[in-house]
Amino acid sequence: MGRPSVLRRVVAVVVGAAAAVLLAILASGPAAAHAVLVGTDPQDGTVLDAPPDALTITFNEPVQVVPGGTTVLAADGSPVDVDVAAVDDALVVTPAATLDDGTYVVSWRVVSLDTHPVAGAFTFSVGAPSATSVEARVAEPTAALVAVRALDQAAVYAGTFLVAGLAAFELLVLHASPGAAPVLRHRLQRVRGGASAVAAMGLVLAVPLTPAWQAGAGLGALADPATWAAGLATDSTLAGALGLTGLLAATLLAPRAARETRAAWPAGVVLGASALALASLVLVGHTRTYGPPWLVVTADALHVVAGAVWLGGVLGLALVLAPSAHVDPRRAAITVARFSALGAWVVLALAVTGTVLGWRILGALDALVSTTYGRSLLVKVGLAVCLVVLAAWNRYRLVPAVRERGPAGGPTGATARRRLGRTVTAEAVLLAVVLAVTGLLVSRSPVVVTDADTGEPAAPAVEVVDELGDGTLRARVTPGQVGVNALEIELLDADGQPLEPVAVPELTTTLADPALGPFARPLTRTGTGTYEATLDLPMAGDWTLHVSVRTSKYENPIAEIPVEVSS
Numbered sequence: 375m376g377r378p379s380v381l382r383r384v385v386a387v388v389v390g391a392a393a394a395v396l397l398a399i400l401a402s403g404p405a406a407a408h409a410v411l412v413g414t415d416p417q418d419g420t421v422l423d424a425p426p427d428a429l430t431i432t433f434n435e436p437v438q439v440v441p442g443g444t445t446v447l448a449a450d451g452s453p454v455d456v457d458v459a460a461v462d463d464a465l466v467v468t469p470a471a472t473l474d475d476g477t478y479v480v481s482w483r484v485v486s487l488d489t490h491p492v493a494g495a496f497t498f499s500v501g502a503p504s505a506t507s508v509e510a511r512v513a514e515p516t517a518a519l520v521a522v523r524a525l526d527q528a529a530v531y532a533g534t535f536l537v538a539g540l541a542a543f544e545l546l547v548l549h550a551s552p553g554a555a556p557v558l559r560h561r562l563q564r565v566r567g568g569a570s571a572v573a574a575m576g577l578v579l580a581v582p583l584t585p586a587w588q589a590g591a592g593l594g595a596l597a598d599p600a601t602w603a604a605g606l607a608t609d610s611t612l613a614g615a616l617g618l619t620g621l622l623a624a625t626l627l628a629p630r631a632a633r634e635t636r637a638a639w640p641a642g643v644v645l646g647a648s649a650l651a652l653a654s655l656v657l658v659g660h661t662r663t664y665g666p667p668w669l670v671v672t673a674d675a676l677h678v679v680a681g682a683v684w685l686g687g688v689l690g691l692a693l694v695l696a697p698s699a700h701v702d703p704r705r706a707a708i709t710v711a712r713f714s715a716l717g718a719w720v721v722l723a724l725a726v727t728g729t730v731l732g733w734r735i736l737g738a739l740d741a742l743v744s745t746t747y748g749r750s751l752l753v754k755v756g757l758a759v760c761l762v763v764l765a766a767w768n769r770y771r772l773v774p775a776v777r778e779r780g781p782a783g784g785p786t787g788a789t790a791r792r793r794l795g796r797t798v799t800a801e802a803v804l805l806a807v808v809l810a811v812t813g814l815l816v817s818r819s820p821v822v823v824t825d826a827d828t829g830e831p832a833a834p835a836v837e838v839v840d841e842l843g844d845g846t847l848r849a850r851v852t853p854g855q856v857g858v859n860a861l862e863i864e865l866l867d868a869d870g871q872p873l874e875p876v877a878v879p880e881l882t883t884t885l886a887d888p889a890l891g892p893f894a895r896p897l898t899r900t901g902t903g904t905y906e907a908t909l910d911l912p913m914a915g916d917w918t919l920h921v922s923v924r925t926s927k928y929e930n931p932i933a934e935i936p937v938e939v940s941s
Contacts (some may be wrong), residue, residue: 538624918934
């Protein structure tokens with residue numbers, strides 16, 4: 375088998391890997407957006423007559439245990455030996471010995487499906503409350519660790535965007551013959567190499583940073599081998615390994631792709647590896663847990679690709695327009711015109727996909743000002759508006775001057791190129807700031823802390839009883855507000871006994887005004903005749919839950935549950 379044949383297979387494998395990553399994401403079902411506390415058993419402040427066999431903390435989606443993140447303290451502050459396990463959507467805390475009378479403080483910390491930690495605390499007493507007890511504390515990462523992680527995320531995004539964006543610019547936008555403009559190509563490769571090194575260091579540092587952040591630790595945890603071991607077992611590290619593979623392949627093969635005159639495989643591998651590196655950024659984070667997956671994941675992938683093309687193109691133009699690059703004025707003018715035409719579509723893609731992601735992640739307009747995530751997003755939008763204004767100035771005032779006078783050269787054309795070069799450099803600086811804000815966004819939770827998390831009285835649940843053939847359906851929706859809600863269903867027969875249907879009931883949700891739906895949601899069996907589901911209700915209004923229950927071979931009654939959702 376000849377070398378070209380082998381390399382063509384390499385192209386197919388790399389490009390196929392990038393496609394497989396996105397297909398795997400799209401094929402997986404949506405989660406519940408972010409783990410939200412549904413309740414605790416025993417409830418906060420409860421006084422029990424007898425010691426419980428286990429403590430249960432229930433969420434609206436499956437969670438992961440944080441090693442050492444859940445503790446039980448007696449009234450005198452002494453730790454209670456417990457076993458902690460995640461069972462479906464609950465955290466089960468089992469004391470090793472029977473609890474004595476007195477007050478106990480439970481502090482818990484879990485990891486949501488979007489890799490973000492969720493923490494809280496509650497108290498309960500056995501027999502009678504103790505005269506004094508320790509304060510319920512929730513472990514939170516130090517400000518230094520949060521800042522380092524945000525910078526690390528920004529470095530990963532910036533490095534990956536630059537490697538992929540500059541590769542696309544050099545291979546698809548730059549108007550130069552293969553091997554031509556050696557000074558420019560050398561600079562492009564140096565920037566790519568530096569960006570790849572920055573992203574690689576960020577990916578390696580993320581291995582201990584992620585579990586340390588999830589556990590609510592400080593920077594000292596980064597030196598603990600156990601933290602590294604925990605980090606190596608996470609999905610984030612797997613995504614990072616895919617990203618690192620793509621970065622190395624794109625960086626190492628880009629010079630050959632730029633000078634190749636006959637074979638197309640180097641360019642194919644570089645672009646495929648760049649796609650793999652960008653796809654790894656979509657594997658983890660907020661968008662993996664919001665639905666519908668085909669919409670959110672597609673929007674996120676396009677948003678990432680458009681951002682990389684914009685950043686790489688802007689920096690590439692700055693290098694092309696630098697006088698020391700010795701790029702032929704005619705070729706520079708054509709390159710500027712090409713990217714100017716492409717830039718309009720890139721900005722449109724960023725605007726549309728950014729709007730879709732903001733809508734699905736935040737869910738309500740007031741979240742833009744009521745959450746840290748929303749306020750950070752507003753900062754990013756403001757910077758993006760400045761970028762669009764600057765890009766419009768370049769496109770409609772400076773680019774025409776370069777295009778008209780560039781081929782002729784001379785002082786006028788050189789002046790136009792210098793002016794465009796300065797504004798393009800400013801655009802690149804603003805893009806770097808946007809990426810820094812992006813690093814902050816991926817470290818923030820878009821979910822507002824619920825009343826259950828703060829220990830305040832929970833919002834009243836929506837409870838409905840409806841006829842179901844000869845029996846009854848009881849439904850409870852918590853908290854009955856815009857965003858993530860927990861649904862509990864109980865089926866009873868004519869005698870008031872639990873009813874076991876022939877098959878798992880089917881659930882759909884619809885909104886009357888404006889007309890939305892129906893949206894199908896899966897129900898999970900939790901016991902005889904009892905089911906639960908997670909509802910993502912993105913708008914306030916009169917929603918209707920349709921529950922189809924097959925009670926026998928010939929009977930399939932449908933219950934309609936009205937739910938008034940408040941903002």
